[in-house]
Amino acid sequence: MQNLNETSGSANLSVIVKVCVVIPFFCIFLYCIVIMLHIFASHRQFLESSRYILFAYMLINDTLQLLTSVLLFLLVMGQVRIASVYCMPLLFFSTATFQNTPLILATMSLERYVAIFYPLQCPPAWRSDRIWIIILVLLLVSSILPIVDYSLGKVQPGVDFLSTPVLCKTVVLSTSPIQTLFKVTLNGLFFAGVAAIILFTYMRILLETRKLRQDRASVGKAMHTVLLHGFQLLLCMMAFTHPITESVIVLQVGWLREHISFFNYFCFILLPRFLSPLIYGLRDENIRVYMRRAVPCWSYTVAHRTRALAKHRGR
Template identity: 40%
Template sequence: MNSSTGANATSLSALSLIEHGTIQLQLTLILGLSSFFLYINMVMILIFFKEPVYRDSSRYVLFIHMLFNDTLQSLISVFLYFLVVFRIQFNITLCTFFVHLGGNAAMNTPFNLAVMSLDRYIAICFPLRYTEISSVSRAYLAIGVTWLIGSVPSGSDIFIVLTKLPLSYFNQKALCSRAVLIQNSDQQLKQAVFNGLYFTVVWITIFYTYVQIMLQARKVRVPGSQASKAQKTVLLHSVQLLLSMAFFLNPLTEYIFQYTAPMVFAHVRYVNFFLTIILPKFLSPLIYGLRDDNLKKHLRLYLKCNFNKVNPTAVHC
């Protein structure tokens, strides 16, 4: 009897060590990849601020905003993920701030892609009026509107909590996630309505711009023309949008696996986080930045730390 108990204890101990090692490997992978891609993003943002040629183009303003937005969301997501993994309770007031900011950044992504698609549409279909219609000031205005619209879903959750619970609620501590702002099932329905409405508008915008640019490219019929490049760029926006939409499937996946073994649920949450947060957000510099000859050349020089050897180059819209 004692030997059987000892064997069970040994097997449980070995299983615990394996699970502990798996978690360490997962966290190391997340931290390593996040640090690498964040470094690339920060270098590109530095290039934007150091090279005036990029600040004078609405195209690059929108691209850098996307990098900034993705970087912000990724930092917040990784931070909150580590808090949940290590079961660290957090002040609800600070948690509300991070959840709201992260949720706002998540909603900004599809709208930023839509605005970038419109920018390419104007550049190809209205080239003579491009600088007038798609000016830098209007790009910043579009970014401001994007942040305002993106703040509505999580902002409404905060309003609901403030009307239903006393202010003392925000002085408590809890595991930090969107759950601290959910008080009834209607909020889940509200979030689904917002997601459906937002993504429908974005899909219609991207589809319309893609068709219009495709028709323009057929008129030109020159391989490698600006219209052909813009068509590929908008198509990549669609891919990026699909990846962004995967983020909103996380709650459904976790709901399906919530009654499985704790370790299985933890693995599901990790796979969700890795595939819908880590990879999509750090594909932006690869999809867009490395396809641009100007950014590619500057990025190569900056990564070599040749800051004094970088010369501005002409921007071709």
């Protein structure tokens, strides 16, 4: 009886620690996203640039992904069971927005490629007034994939889709071997294509920096941005290795499988989304200027340093 209580207490403590790790990161991320989206909506110059429009779209997509992902995480941690009819929309949005992320990264890399190689003759589809067409295509592609995936599944025996409460996990709707084969094949082709696009744009921009004698700064920034896209894509791809990593770590280290699942979830699903506003927002001088005005503590620190510097120079 005592051992049972100790095991139960250890499990409860583990759940509390995991929730206390995820929720603060999520709140900080959401705070940064709200500020950035407010900046985009309040200043017209951002809405006239395809680059910033795609960045805002990525922020909205990552926010939806994190909202559904964190909600599913809390439901699983609390062992809350809901009917499949309510579980499916959550899993659909989580999967669609997750698969949309690499598409957005590839599109942003191509946008930098177009901006470098066609600065004066930008193709019509990449102009700020028509970039929404590309965004709609990305939405359509990322939505079709989970629809096809879930349509291949079969309802488990004894489970009523409308009333039977289930633990809301992907395995609930992924019961067919055909689904597993479909997802493995699709994800391999999907991410290989995106990686090829990012690698192509990076190499082309890298070669262009050696040719150009002027405007090297903007080309260098574009090259670094594409490289960061590749890093984010790598983190996203690592999420699909969790069955292998979980099995290897369990055998070699002896960790509990749920702890390894949480490690993969935090590092390869949440962390790439947490990095988005930091990588792209705070690196951009135009956004950083408005962020200094919008964040109270940042504004106070900047103003205090400015006054101290002016006072020092006055002496």
